[in-house]
Amino acid sequence: MKLSFKHTAKSFxxxxxxxxxxxxxxxxxxxxxxxxxxxxxxxxxxxxxGLEKPSAGxxxxxxxxxxxxxxxxxxxxxxxxxxxxxxxxxxVAMALELQKVDKxxxxxxxVEWLAKVKLKGFEDYYPHQVSGxxxxxxxxxxxxxxxxxxxxxxEPFGALDALTRMTLQDALRELIREARPTVxxxxxxxxxxxxxxxxxxxxxxxxxxxxxxxxxAHLEKTHDLSDFAxxxxxxxxxxxxxxxxxxxxxxxxxxxx
Ligand SMILES: Nc1ncnc2c1ncn2[C@@H]1O[C@H](COP(=O)(O)OP(=O)(O)OP(=O)(O)O)[C@@H](O)[C@H]1O
Numbered sequence: 001m002k003l004s005f006k007h008t009a010k011s012f013x014x015x016x017x018x019x020x021x022x023x024x025x026x027x028x029x030x031x032x033x034x035x036x037x038x039x040x041x042x043x044x045x046x047x048x049x050g051l052e053k054p055s056a057g058x059x060x061x062x063x064x065x066x067x068x069x070x071x072x073x074x075x076x077x078x079x080x081x082x083x084x085x086x087x088x089x090x091x092v093a094m095a096l097e098l099q100k101v102d103k104x105x106x107x108x109x110x111v112e113w114l115a116k117v118k119l120k121g122f123e124d125y126y127p128h129q130v131s132g133x134x135x136x137x138x139x140x141x142x143x144x145x146x147x148x149x150x151x152x153x154x155e156p157f158g159a160l161d162a163l164t165r166m167t168l169q170d171a172l173r174e175l176i177r178e179a180r181p182t183v184x185x186x187x188x189x190x191x192x193x194x195x196x197x198x199x200x201x202x203x204x205x206x207x208x209x210x211x212x213x214x215x216x217a218h219l220e221k222t223h224d225l226s227d228f229a230x231x232x233x234x235x236x237x238x239x240x241x242x243x244x245x246x247x248x249x250x251x252x253x254x255x256x257x
Contacts, residue, residue: 032193035203
């Protein structure tokens, strides 16, 4: 599904958060949004999800104005994504039950999706009985089970340690390869953006405008990002972080910007 922002702006009271944002996001494309904390990245996702209305301009999904939430545009965020009182399988199945799929069929598909994200054997565990990484695997299964056409990911792996984050990035990449949704990914982790994204948009401080766009489509990527050192440096430079500090700030939130 193609997602188009047309001169989108957003203010909350007197606070202008987004100023005249226009971009197209093509079917199957993954675009990472990076920028200083509080610049308006999550707000852009909420507008695309139909949870917030733009103050001016519009967002179109395959040419039709987004007027509210719809299951084909799925938002997934960092924490508290699963219902603690439901097992992993019940959490995943719920996405289908909400779409009126019968319970047995929903359970069967949930078990299959949990296996895809390497959670076979944990179907009947409750979220508090598994690790943070496993919870986010289950959240990915729940996001993908209803075949969303647009996936809006708000720092989905932000709470995980670096190693777990990488395995989740691999899992996400695999799921995307099969399902081909259009993905907008908000992340503070520049390496995550480099690894996953076809394009990276770097935003200014609020009100958010695009400082620069990097096109990385069709490049072969592994977690060894040494070939991307130059782009990485440029992005960090745009964010006001200088090379001598780089090792400490792969996750830019940690740098307090
Ligand atoms: N519903 C709301 N009502 C009032 N102000 C809001 C609302 N949502 C967001 N804001 C404000 O809009 C600004 C941008 O918030 P947003 O969450 O979009 O930033 P962000 O770039 O995603 O930040 P972070 O990277 O820290 O998550 C902030 O100043 C925030 O306080």
